[in-house]
Amino acid sequence: MTDMDRRGLLKAGIAVLAGAALAPGVTLIRAFADGGEGTSSSPSASKIRWGMVIDANKCTEKCQECTNACRTENNVPFFGDERWDGHWIRKATLTPEIEGARSRSLPLLCNHCENPPCQHVCPVAATFTRHDGIVMIDKHRCIGCRYCMAACPYKARTYVFKQPDAWSNPDVPKRDKGVVEKCTFCAHRLDQGRLPACVEACNKSGEKAMIFGDLNDPKSEIYKYIRELSPKGIREDMGLKPKVYYSGI
Amino acid sequence: MKNKIRFSTIKGNSREYVLLVLSLGFVSFCGFVAAWLRYTHGHYITNMTNAVPWGFPKIVAIYMIGLSAGSLVLSSLSGVFGITEFKIFARSAALLAALLLIGALMSIILDWGRPDRILVPFVHINPRSMFSLDAMFYTAYILTCFVYLWAMFKEKTELVKRLGVLAIFIAILVHSGTGAIFGFVGARELYHSPLLPPLFIASALSSGSAMMVVVMYLTFRWSRRPLDDALLIRLGSYMAAFLLVAGFFIFVENVTRAYFPANYEVQRFLLTSGNKYSQIFWVGMVGIGVVLPLGILFNPATRQNVGWILFASALVLAGVLAERYIIVIPAQVFPIDLFPGMKVSSPFMDGVVAKYSISVVEAFYGLGIFTFVFFLYALALKFFELLPEGAEK
Numbered sequence A: 001m002t003d004m005d006r007r008g009l010l011k012a013g014i015a016v017l018a019g020a021a022l023a024p025g026v027t028l029i030r031a032f033a034d035g036g037e038g039t040s041s042s043p044s045a046s047k048i049r050w051g052m053v054i055d056a057n058k059c060t061e062k063c064q065e066c067t068n069a070c071r072t073e074n075n076v077p078f079f080g081d082e083r084w085d086g087h088w089i090r091k092a093t094l095t096p097e098i099e100g101a102r103s104r105s106l107p108l109l110c111n112h113c114e115n116p117p118c119q120h121v122c123p124v125a126a127t128f129t130r131h132d133g134i135v136m137i138d139k140h141r142c143i144g145c146r147y148c149m150a151a152c153p154y155k156a157r158t159y160v161f162k163q164p165d166a167w168s169n170p171d172v173p174k175r176d177k178g179v180v181e182k183c184t185f186c187a188h189r190l191d192q193g194r195l196p197a198c199v200e201a202c203n204k205s206g207e208k209a210m211i212f213g214d215l216n217d218p219k220s221e222i223y224k225y226i227r228e229l230s231p232k233g234i235r236e237d238m239g240l241k242p243k244v245y246y247s248g249i
Numbered sequence B: 001m002k003n004k005i006r007f008s009t010i011k012g013n014s015r016e017y018v019l020l021v022l023s024l025g026f027v028s029f030c031g032f033v034a035a036w037l038r039y040t041h042g043h044y045i046t047n048m049t050n051a052v053p054w055g056f057p058k059i060v061a062i063y064m065i066g067l068s069a070g071s072l073v074l075s076s077l078s079g080v081f082g083i084t085e086f087k088i089f090a091r092s093a094a095l096l097a098a099l100l101l102i103g104a105l106m107s108i109i110l111d112w113g114r115p116d117r118i119l120v121p122f123v124h125i126n127p128r129s130m131f132s133l134d135a136m137f138y139t140a141y142i143l144t145c146f147v148y149l150w151a152m153f154k155e156k157t158e159l160v161k162r163l164g165v166l167a168i169f170i171a172i173l174v175h176s177g178t179g180a181i182f183g184f185v186g187a188r189e190l191y192h193s194p195l196l197p198p199l200f201i202a203s204a205l206s207s208g209s210a211m212m213v214v215v216m217y218l219t220f221r222w223s224r225r226p227l228d229d230a231l232l233i234r235l236g237s238y239m240a241a242f243l244l245v246a247g248f249f250i251f252v253e254n255v256t257r258a259y260f261p262a263n264y265e266v267q268r269f270l271l272t273s274g275n276k277y278s279q280i281f282w283v284g285m286v287g288i289g290v291v292l293p294l295g296i297l298f299n300p301a302t303r304q305n306v307g308w309i310l311f312a313s314a315l316v317l318a319g320v321l322a323e324r325y326i327i328v329i330p331a332q333v334f335p336i337d338l339f340p341g342m343k344v345s346s347p348f349m350d351g352v353v354a355k356y357s358i359s360v361v362e363a364f365y366g367l368g369i370f371t372f373v374f375f376l377y378a379l380a381l382k383f384f385e386l387l388p389e390g391a392e393k
Helices: A003-022 A065-074 A117-121 A147-151 A197-205 A221-229 B015-041 B056-079 B084-109 B130-153 B157-183 B196-222 B229-259 B261-272 B276-298 B306-328 B360-383
Strands: A050-055 A089-096 A104-109 A127-129 A135-137 A210-214 A244-247 B342-345
Touching: A050 A104, A050 A221, A065 A089, A065 A197, A117 A127, A117 A147, A197 A210, A210 A221, B015 B196, B015 B360, B056 B084, B056 B130, B056 B157, B056 B196, B056 B306, B056 B360, B084 B130, B084 B196, B084 B229, B084 B360, B130 B157, B157 B196, B196 B229, B196 B306, B196 B360, B229 B261, B229 B276, B229 B306, B261 B276, B276 B306
Parallel strands: A050 A244
Antiparallel strands: A050 A210, A089 A104, A089 B342, A127 A135
């Protein structure tokens, strides 16, 4: 770790402590933002439940905007080797096992389950759920045992196999090798009142296949969409109550 | 039986002993070099991947946890169950029980991405995590083993008995807890099973008694102390009983899983596909680990012969290692069915069988830590009064 990193980390640590003292448990990365409007979560708004709907009919196979945006935004390690590359969001192609059926493309990411098995198995409680339902990892506590990776049915977690050298976004802390990481729903952006990077990129690309918002807010677009069209979570039979919904599968 | 057994140290100045300790030390050293390389470079120098995050170190760890059970049971036979003939093994077996669990913990912790955070599990506890609970059980087990050993050295018969009972109780928690690490993972069909904790206990006892047969035979032979064949033959018969139970659990688990149509594909993968995993399952775990040794231990022509019992023990030791492999690896390489009825593909190995083979670094790592336990054991024989002066009644 360079001196710069160390100082940055220390500053961030102090800021996080300050943030925690002001609004216990509400935000982790709030320290990096100076508040915002719209989507900003505050103690009084802790009934917020962030969620996402993905419309597989709008998502095209070639488009990689969401995965690229995520990689840049969150400094997700990429080594060009499928064994070790980090993936906070990945595009998958589904082909029904019926002759001539149309295949679909959709992004897979952490489902921020209401009953997260990764959090249940974590021996040091490094994985936790924020008040707004986002499942996060405390990278300063994670021991790198990888039990959560075995327990997550969505394969949403990746391990830092090698020291990453790229660091595209200084707003998101650089991780050391040896810990597990995953999608945070861009908590640092939400706390600034901005949309997750993948959703913003999807909107910009014109596909508009992702809807993000507060599942508890009857006025939100996502609330109305779910009420009208009943999209489904992946493998809801497992009882994990995922907060990423899919329609058109 | 009232005759008192005198325990003594070994002299430990023969050329063979020094050579043994040096070679065990050298292999251990290689293991620690491998662990250091892994720590400084990261896990990419192993064959573990994002699809198979648990590799050989995990296999070695749960193998050693199992072996520890056999030592503890053997140690308690005299103190707790009053089978006094086995008292000659009591001290060395109790020491091995503790050392093996220490080795297992080393194998687990040095495989963490951040072994420097070793104290974190003791500060931050998650009562819902099997790993977190096991950290408590393992620590309690090691401490109890050492206090138990101390009580034996002081010849405190009543205390030995009580501590022995306590140690057996904690051992049940340790082994059920270790099986539950895997059994409680609902996401993967091959892990998720309520039978894993009891299977783990049964195969811990079978492999543990197999190891005791081999280690005690070699310890007594090399330290030129007389050992009654009848004791090893009796250990062999205990091993046969444990093998029957373990074999039964393996049978029930796989038949139950295979019965349910949703599991046809995964059971076909494990049992009949002819791939590496089904070979290790049938040849290693079932053939070498259960059927052959049972044949030897039930055959009247071989079951009374120490040579054959040693051979059967070696088979069981290899077979249970194969079983640990089958517990840890296939569940990870077989793809999770995220979208039933659809084929899935992605740049993240979705929908395909992941690859895993034991890398050189992992092999040295596992072998080194395993050897380290016996390095410490060999040294302890020289410094502590662990072995009886004579093993005959």
